[in-house]
Every structure is written in C-alpha cells, then in structure tokens.
Amino acid sequence: MNVEDFEDRLREFRPRLHRYCARMTGSAVDGEDVLQDTLIKALQARADGAVVDNLEGWLLRIAHNTSLDFLRRRTRHKVVPLLDDLEDAPLPEADIVAVGFHIFLQLPELQRCAVILKDVLGHSVEEIADIADCTPAAAKSALQRGRAALRQLADRPDEMRLPLMSDANRQKMATYVRLFQGGDFDAIRAMLADDVKLELVNRLKLEGREGIGRYVTRYAEETRWRFALGAIEGRPVMLVFDSTGPTEKPKHFVLLDWREDEIAAIRDFLFAPYVLETVDWVRLA
Template identity: 75%
Template sequence: MEDFEQRLQELRPRLHRYCARMTGSSVDGEDVLQDALIKALQAREEGAEVENIGGWLMRIAHNTSLDFLRRRARSNVVPLTEDIEAETPPEAEILMVGFQTFLQLPELQRCAVILKDVLGHSVEEIATIADCTPAAAKSALQRGRVALRELAKQPDDTRVPLMPQDSREKLTNYVQLFQSGDFDAIRAMLAEDVKLDLVNRLKLEGRESIKRYFTRYSEETRWRFALGAVEGRPAMLVFDGAAEKPTAFVLIDWRGNEITAIRDFLFAPYAMEAVDWMRLN
C-alpha cells in the first residue's frame, strides 16, 4: 500500500494535467483529482488488482471528470464539417492552450487530444480509457486537433472577476498584511472553524492548528505577493523572487470579516500550468 501511495504521488501532476483540461479549470481539476485519488485508494483497499497502474488511474480520472462535467451540466460543442487528417502538433503548442479553450471541445475530442498530444497515450489506450473503439478515438483526435487550432487563433478571453467593493477591500488587506509580514494580524482574522487546504501537502482545521501555517511564510524572504485573479476567481498571487509569472496562488473564503477557508497551491506547482491568471491593481 505504501508503494501504491508513492506511485499515486508520482503520477499526480500528470493526472491533474488531464483533469484540469477536461474540466476547463486548474482549481476544479484539483477537486476532481482528489476525488479520483480517493476512489483509487478505496478500490485498492478493497483488493482491486492493477496491472497497469497508470492506465487504471487515468480511467478513474477520466470517469470522475465526466461525472463532474455532468453535474455542472455544461454543453460546449464545436461544429465541424470535415474529417481532416492532421499531423501531430508539438506538445508545447498544445500546452500553451488555455483550459477554457479545451473546454470548448466535445468531451471525446477533448479526451483524445489531451491523452495523445499532452500525455502521450496511444490511440488504443485512448479507446480503453474513453471506452470507445480505436476508430472513434482516432476520428475524435483528428477532429479535436483541427478544432483546437482554430480556437487557438481566436483572441484570448481573459476572465476578470466581478468583485464587490467590500470583498476587494478584504482581499487587498489580506495581501498587504502578507506583504508587510504582519501575520499576527492575519491570525486574528481567522474563524474558530477555519480550514486550510495546503494542496498536495496537508489539511488542517481550527484556528490553533492553522496558526503555524503562516510560520513558513514569515521565515521566507524570497516570496512576493499581489492581488490577482485565477480563472476569474479573486486570489492572492505568490511570486518567487523577481519571476514575472506567479509560482502559486491562494484562494480565501470569508464569513463576514472572518477567514473561514484558505486554499494554498504552493506545493502544487502543476496547477499553474497554462492557468488563466491576471494581476489586479
């Protein structure tokens, strides 16, 4: 079981890459990934025999992503009239496409392009994961590539959050306290039942337990902080030194003037891959 959990950790960035593109969101992709890993651990504890752990986990991640999309009840269809054979695009070209662009592809096309051109699976493996025929997987791959290239030519659609003034002021104050290193003031803002999700590392609950979370930030001098948005959600951006792109982001939930939840992606660098982010004044 210990070896199995270690393998899960090794595959986590790869699985997140798939879930994020399937759901159209790095944050939602992390939620789906956590659900998928729980399902995998439960199946293993119940005695599931696994020969190809990578393929098995991808199948679970695929089905969990579809469950999430069905619950969200979105329908984004890209009309295509030609079944054109397309050469394999460079992986870098695919990785630069934003999550929301992937979301505009039909589910099977999205699945095929991500599995083949981002993660390197064969058409046969795609068919197994998506539960379709190899011919259907190949057709979806070809059509998805064509559609994705056309979508990539369109202007970027940056999602700016609509923030009430009081919400902006609270988050701005939170960021400024981080910038000045006044973590005692932040601790005083924590609700008694506050929850911390240090993604890919640990989860804590309760004001006393979470107070030590700020110690790491207080001991580091290289971090810079800024008010921003990630996928249209207000967030604190975390920069490493003089880097132009944030290393991580932090999402905050409030109840009145109290902080009820902190979700910090510092230990999940894979979540920043191709994510939509912007810095706010």
Template identity: 75%
Template sequence: MSTDEFEERLTALRPRLHRYCARMTGSTVDGEDVLQDTLVKALSARAEAARVDNFEGWLFRIAHNTSLDLLRRRSRNTVVPLSEDFEAAPMPEADIVAVSFQTFLQLPELQRCAVILKDVLGHSIDEVASIADCTPAAAKSALQRGRTALRQLAKMPTDTRLPLMPEAARQKMAAFVDLFRMGDFNAIRAMLADDVKLELVNRLKWEGRDKIVPYFTRYAEETKWRFSFGAVEGRPAMLVFESGAMEKPAYFVLVDWRNEQISAIRDFLFAPYALDSANWVRLGLA
C-alpha cells in the same frame, strides 16, 4: 505492489493527472478537486483489493470518469461545429500547452479526452480508447476532430478578460495580501473563524484557528517569497513569486470568507503544477 510503492506512484503521477483533469474540467482549481477525488477513489479501490493490470491507465480511467461526473453536474458540454476536412497531424506541443483550459472546454468530451491524452500526455490510441471506454476507431476519429477544432479555435479572436469579481471580494483579498506583505500575521489571525480550514494542497489539511498557527509562523520566518494581489481564473488570489523571479508566480493562495471572517485558506505551495496554462493576472492593491 506494496502500500508505499502504491502511494509513491500516485505522487509521481499527480502532475500528469492534474494536467488531464484541469483541461477536462476547464479549471485548474476544479481540476485539483477532481484529482483529489480520483486519488480517494483509487485508495478506496486498493483497500477493496481491486485488480490492476495497467496502473497508469487504471488511474486515468478513474480521473476520466470523475471529470465527467463533475461536467455532468455542471451540465456543460458545448459542441464545436466542425468541417469534415480532418487534420491527422498533431498540434505542436508548445501550441497545445498554450491552449487555455476554457478553450479545451469547448470541445465535446471525447474529443477533449483524446487530444489531452494523446497530444498533451503522450498516450497511444489504444490507451485513449481504454481510458475513454470506446473503440480505437472512435478514439482516432475524436482525436482528428479535436485537433481540427483546436486549430479553428486558435484562429478565432479571443477575449482574454477575466470575469469581473465582486468589489467586496476584491477588497477582502487585497487586504489579506497587504497584511501578508507587511508580515502582520497577528492581524490575519484575528480575522480567522474558529472553524477555519487550511489546505496545503498535496500535503496536509488542518482545521481550527489554533491548529493552523504554525502556518503563519513558517511564512513569517521565510524571506524568499514576494506576495501580490491578483486573480486566478477570475477568482481573487494571492500570487506568490520567488524573489528575483517576478515574471510568473511560483504558486497561488485562495481564501474563502464567511461574512467578515476567513473560513478557508487553500495554499498551492506544494502543487505548483496547478498554474500550468492557468489564466492569472496581477492586480493593484488599491
């Protein structure tokens, strides 16, 4: 496989890999971090001439192990009590997609892996077993238990409130969004730290105040976007809507601060898959 073909296949699989990583980690943003680590590891393995017989399975195995590494660092693995009355039938795809990332996080790791790979991404039991490094029997059992657990969780009352964000973080992000809406990019540039980092997820990374000037120039020239203050998974965010399509954001932007300066901007323009089933809410600017 040529380098160009290798990178093309990585790009094509990126949304599917993110769906897996986001549900495994319980966060669309953490899922993107795990996805990027996965791609770095894949490129490194290629440079070392790793033998790959099943490209997609190999890539999902790396994503699986990288997700587990993050989960173990967080020491979060909540087990859901289950009955022994297993249900073998899959949940309807629409119901699976609607399940929140945090609900998936309540399943034990192997159950979560099995349900995501089989019912969300369409892998076979044998493929699940290969990716999760277990026997097909164990994968099938985990799938049955995971499906049962999700049905039980779906019947339970849910608290859909997002975590409260600190008032200082709310005010800073609201001001950032207000300046974007007014097109006052000079004011935003004045808030940038000298070593500010910009990531256009799935496209490029820049560092330095002078380096990222074109980012604001291009937004100043674009007229199809509408900006709103909100939250994604409880994090202050700028929600970006296409003009005339205000029901759901097209993507979102996160901003990190160091004291009163902007230290990092993470823009998901080129990674719209990150909003798939993510918890988001529009908030008032005031």
C-alpha cells in the same frame, strides 16, 4: 505492490493526472478537485482488492469518469461544431501546452479526452479507446476532429478571463494581501474563524485557529516571498512571487473562502506547482 509503494506511485502520477483533469474540466483549480477525488477512489479501490495491470491507464479511466461526473453536475457548456476539414497531424507539443485550459472545455467530451491523452500525455489510439470506453475507430475520429477544432480555437485572439468577482470579495482579498505585504501577521491570525480549515494542496490539511496560526508564522519567517492581489480563472487570489528567481510569473497562489468578515478556509498551492501550468491568471491593481 504494498500500500506505501502504491501511494508513492500515485504521487508520481499526480502532475500527469492533473494535466488531464484540468483540461477536461477547463480549470486548473477544478482539475485539482477532480484529481483529489480520483486519488481517493483509487485508494478505496486498492483497499477493496482491485487488481491493476496498467496503473496509469487505470488511473486515467478513473480520472476520466470523475471528470465527466463533475461536468455533468455543472452547467453544460456550449461546444464547437464538428468540422469537415480534418487535419490528422498532431499538434506541436509547445503549442498544445500553451493552450489555456478553458479552450479545451469548448471541445466535445470525447474529442477533448482524445486530444489530451494523445497529444498531451502520449497515449495510443488503442489506449484512448480503453480509457474512454469506445472503439478505436471512434477514438481516432474524435482525435482528428478535436485537433482540427483546437487549432481553430487556438488561432483566435487570446481572451484572458476577466476577474468576475464582487467588490466585497475583491476588497477582502486586497486587505489580506496588504497585511501580508506589510508583515502584519497578528492581524491575519485575528481574521481566522475558530473552525478555519487549511489545505496545503498535495501536502496536508489542518483545521482550527491554533494549527493554522503556525502556518501563518511560517510565512512570517520566510523572506523570499512577495505578495500581490490577483485573479486565477476569475477568482480573487493572493499571488506569491519568489524574489530569488524570475518574477514574471507567480510561484504559487492562495485561495480564500469567507464567512462574512472571517476567513473560513485557506487553500494554498505552494506544494502543487503543476496547477499553474498555462493557468489563466492576472495581477490586479
């Protein structure tokens, strides 16, 4: 497989890898960060001559270890206790897809890994054992316990995360959204820091006001988008709705990083629609 074919396969697997990383980290946004680290490691390993027989399994092993590294760097979360009454039946696909990413984070790591790989991605117990570097018996036990715990957690009343953001950050994002709504794109360009960075997730990265000013111009030329203030997993965002289709759910969203009153970084998820799969989001007044 040449380099171009290898990169094409990585793009093909990207949504499936994100489903794994997002549930392992408990966040669609953090899952995208882990996914990008996974792909960088895969490309480096390929350049170093790694021989791969099962590409998806190999990528999932990298994603698994990268997710664990990410979690170890972050404050540890409380996990649910192991349950005695175990159910061996798989969770219905519609039910497990609807489970919020943060609910998975309440499972112990191996249980989380087993349920995601089996009931979300369709891998066998033997493949789970290979990816998680454990015995098949341990993988099967973790799968049973994880399914039982996830059923218990999913039956609890929905607890949408409230947008825990400072008034200052909320106001900055609200101003940004109002400028988009009013079409004042010159004012938006004036808010950009000289060294502002743009990431069109899954497409390209740019740096500097000139190139990113053209990105803003493209939004100015597109008439189908509608903009609203919102929160994704407690982070202030600009929600973007497509006026030509169903409007009950945003088509994508935009995250900003600020340096005082200047925009230091823009992260636009236009080309990564998989990130919105069951993500916690809310529209704010």
